[in-house]
Amino acid sequence: MKRYFQIILGFAFAMLVPRLSLAVPAAAGPATKPSAEGIEYFEKNIRPVLVERCYRCHSKDAEKVKGGLLVDTREGLLKGGENGVVIVPGNPDKSRLITAIRYHDEEIRMPPKEPLAEQQIAHFEEWVRMGAPDPRTAAMVAKPAPPPYDYAKAREFWAFQPVRDAQVPVVSDQHWAINDLDRFILAKLEAKGLKPVGSADRVVLIRRATFDLTGLPPTPEEVEAFLTDTSPTAWEKVVDRLLASPHYGEQWGRHWLDLARYADTSGCNSDYPVPSAYKYRNYVIKSFNADKPYDEFLKEQIAGDLLPRPEKTEDKWDGIIATGYLAEARRFGSRAAEFHLTIEDTIDNVGKTMLGLSVSCARCHDHKFDPIPTSDYYALYGIFKSTKYAFPGTEIYKHTKDFVPLVDGEEAESLRKYEKELTEIDDQMERLVQERTPLLVREKQRELKEVCAVFPVARHQRVSHKDDPGLPEPGQRSLLQVKADMAELRERQLRLEFKPMTVEKAYAAQEGAPGDAKIQRKGDPQNQAETVRRGFLTILGGQKLAQDCKGSGRLELANWIADPKNPLTARVMANRIWQYHFGRGIVQTPNDFGSRGKAPTHPELLDWLASRLVEGGWSIKSMHKLIMMSRTYQLACDDEPTNSAVDYDNDYLWRFNRRRLSAEEIRDAMLFMSAELDESPSGPHPFPPETEWKYTQHKPFVANYDSHRRGIYLMQQRIKKQPFLEVFDGADTNATTAVRAMSTTPIQALFVMNDPFAHEMAEKFAIRVGLAVVEEDKRIEYAYRLAYGRMPTSEERQMGHEYLKECKEKMKEAGLPWDQQTKAALASYSRMILGSNEFFFLE
């Protein structure tokens, strides 16, 4: 802003002074003002190039100013560097800056790595010819930029307002509401003239609740028990039973893993496996099952290693494992050079998942819509830069590093030593490869030269000794020497690889070298500006690390995020819990509570829920209970045209939202139906041993490990999606997934029609049904009870009999032996039951 203001001033000023002819060189004196055209030319053609290509070494923010030359002010540019003047206004041929960028002179070539484009060079020549007009003054550069946002005004935005424990509204209908939550909903319905539909029947309810809390369908026995329970607490008993199920953590843990973009591989171009990532996955499941207070859950994931160790032996390492959340940040490219992107992924995820804010937009520029300046981004950046992330290996550095041992004392030390030694070998090897490349080229040329020596005609000139590419330059080692070193290193490496470490370790984070970060202009790590103190977002309090803080700042950050006074944390989580129950949040953009997100449909209810969450000691299970006991949760899915006409999308919840089962739910339910589900929790995946990893971007790690365990335990990669999850809109393993997409595609239909898994499950289901009862009518009935939780109607029974009869006939025609026809017909019938909309959708 300020800069543009100055430019406008410059324009205005130029109007007042006599215009300079473009051909006349402008004197360098401060009294002379450049012309408007000159400034425009400078701004358009010169300044951007200076900023992008020269400032890194020639500005006051340069880490080390090269040659004493500063080109970020007019004064600096005109003064020149250690070797004198670089610009002679009006005379490009006498300006050393022009000589340098022309790249003709071997002695001075700038920028050193890559020349400017022809056109840019021409612009500079023209600009010097014009007299090098330049509106910049030293004072202007030195002044700090004014705060870009009006925070007082920004705080008026609803999401940044403190959570207010709203008053429960008064409603006209005194009978409808079961709890206060309902009163919030009803008040809105009444205000909009909407009338809620009736309650869902018990079969629908128990199916809804069971999938909702466990990701599995209810068994016929569970349905039966609920249907026959006439006590007033029948429903509550169902909810309590489901909340206590170990499958609860698998379902709700999956929601969290969606947000945390969990994967079992690193995401670098070779997609290195991370065999210990599953520990974080299991920690999440366990935390949900234990109803770990949400604030504690967050704090552990940011800084669990810095919190006091849990007392129970089996939880001893949970704090460390929890920081797997940070280690899960995506890895990029082959080298550590792109680590700023891993930090960006961390900030992006912390921002969206925990705070519902797109903080990472501020990486390259101040956030355009929300009050998040770039300086806030780099205040957070410093914290993660001061953190050491476990390194899973990449194409060039194939060995793991900085994994956190889950043992104490000597054993832990041995792991560190082992990793360190392998890392050093990787580093040395890489240096030797670099050293070898020119030597190989030289070798090749020497061979060529020998050919030339045999046919001297091909030689046009004598080659001096210095020119002879066959001999190493002074101080340079020979190819043989380098090769020998490599062989020796390789042997040391093999020796280590031969004795792999068996120490338990975690893909986790730990304290690194603490230090503040510099702002990176346009998100370019090479283009650094001022240092910012590590701290929190200004709009959320702007706390900074104490001057005597010795750590990374993660512990402080964890406390700032989980602070009940933080207006976002409780709201964002209350909204998510609501969203997973109702299919849609009160804020329908659950990862974006900023001004580009959607405003809450029930702002008072959201605050009321957030208050209950904090008040209940951040218990998530209490929130489920509160929601599920409401009338609102128990509504039917029925359509009601008069309501649809006003509120087609059901924003005000006059009915329950129908939803398709998620990928994992479809798979797990099919396994469950056919009694094939392995309900035990899962440990590590069968990855190849670490010492055998040779993955490169040319031959990346790609695998698929099938099992009959719950879908949450499937191995998930970043470079390639798990095939089943891909077809049914599984979570994105590369970025936080707040809402699962729900697509309908012919590929999904082909799955039901032709996939071996669908056929296998249907066959097992048919066997289960066939073995349980013999009479065909009972078989039809049992299939309906298992799959839909209800009895078939007489029309449906009739339909089933006809189908089985006719299908058996067709099976015979198709050449199936007589003893398989009945089973095949029942399997065919079963697959259509499992593939039907009634099975795929939840009411």
Next chain:
Amino acid sequence: MGVERNQFSRRQMIRSLAAGSILMPGILQQLLADESRGDVNPLAPRAPHYAPRAKRVIFMYMSGGVSHMDSFDPKPKLFADAGSSRIKSPNGRPYLRPLWEFKPGGTCGTEVSDLFPNVRQCVDDICLIRSMKGDHNDHFQATLGIHTGSVTFARPSIGSWVSYGLGTVNQNLPSFVVLAPQLPYAGSQVWSADFLPGCHQGTRVLAGAEPIPDLNRRSPSQAVQEMELGLLDRFNHMHQRKHPADPVLSARIKSFETAFGMQQAMPEVLDLTHESDATLDLYGLERGSSKGFGWQCLVARRLVERGVRFVELIDTGSNNNWDSHSDMKQHGPLAKNVDMAIAGLLRDLKSRGMLEDTLVVWTTEFGRTPFTDGPNGRSHHNSVFSSWLAGGGVKGGIVHGKSDEYGGRVIENEVHVHDFHATILHLLGFDHERLTFRHAGRDFRLTDVSGNVVKAILA
């Protein structure tokens, strides 16, 4: 054309189900109802922002980084100076002489090397760009860059954007098909729909027994499968009676018809028995063979002929590709695999009058250095490389942009990958700044925040 034929067969399928009394009365009309209802079907054909010059795209991507100065960008000075011990490149490495001589082709005389003798004969239809520039010098990132516009984060592929923007004409085939015998760098992210709806994802079709996963009927006979679909339809319609207004339920009912259609249509596309010997010769394809780029190109023609919107062809995968670090001779067999097939495709499309509204794109993730890397090879080079366009709305027989005398950098009319994408979308009738999708609080587009249409190459 194929489109009508396939729709007819689908209708026939529905009628035959009805005749066999498997379908309930009354459903027939509903099934035959207009397929173009956009609210139910995100793949229904849609009009772009303005009248398009091209209606479909065949996107050929050569994996590994094709050397421009050995193929489409002649550098006499590089021929002359390479091998001189005095002249060195700016980074000190010796220049490497290109292995293939350049000759003019067609009447326009655009020079192409002996690496692509057949494509050289087609230069009058080709708009060659010698000033391409990308953002990254590593395969993984640059491959994502040329496909999605982003070298860092996972984003939708260009084919997914086109599918999202235009929908597709033939509902029995996917809108975006990928013919890639091996996985490229970055795997299936290359054709991923990412945050766009899943139906816009590229469907990988392979030669062989099962071209798409689950495409082959597993039920023991056609009769059994038809019965099954009839039963499913009854289940779903009985269920829907209670919820008549839910478009998602009807969409899923419809998806089974489409799947059934695809099960018939895809093998028909891949069945080359009715192609004449002359046509097979054009592509350099032996009868009965499904190997090599000739097969990919011929199948691509058959796919676009039947209304598929975007066909991507990847010649190799993430290894044994154009990444000739140690020896440029490796380019030889790779070019031989694609050269005749590409020329055959261009000629075939032209003779069928399809080149006019089909855009053919040839590209790679980056070029290679003028100087050596390994003894006789070249390294990655994203500062400049060559690509070309042909057909739908581009000027044939021209060269756009220039690299310097050694092929080291762009000196005229730089075409950044974003510009390249903007131009392709423009030819399809889109303003690239307006083809957006709201995701995570912001409107995303293929060209991120840049991209200029290269007007000079528009016909």
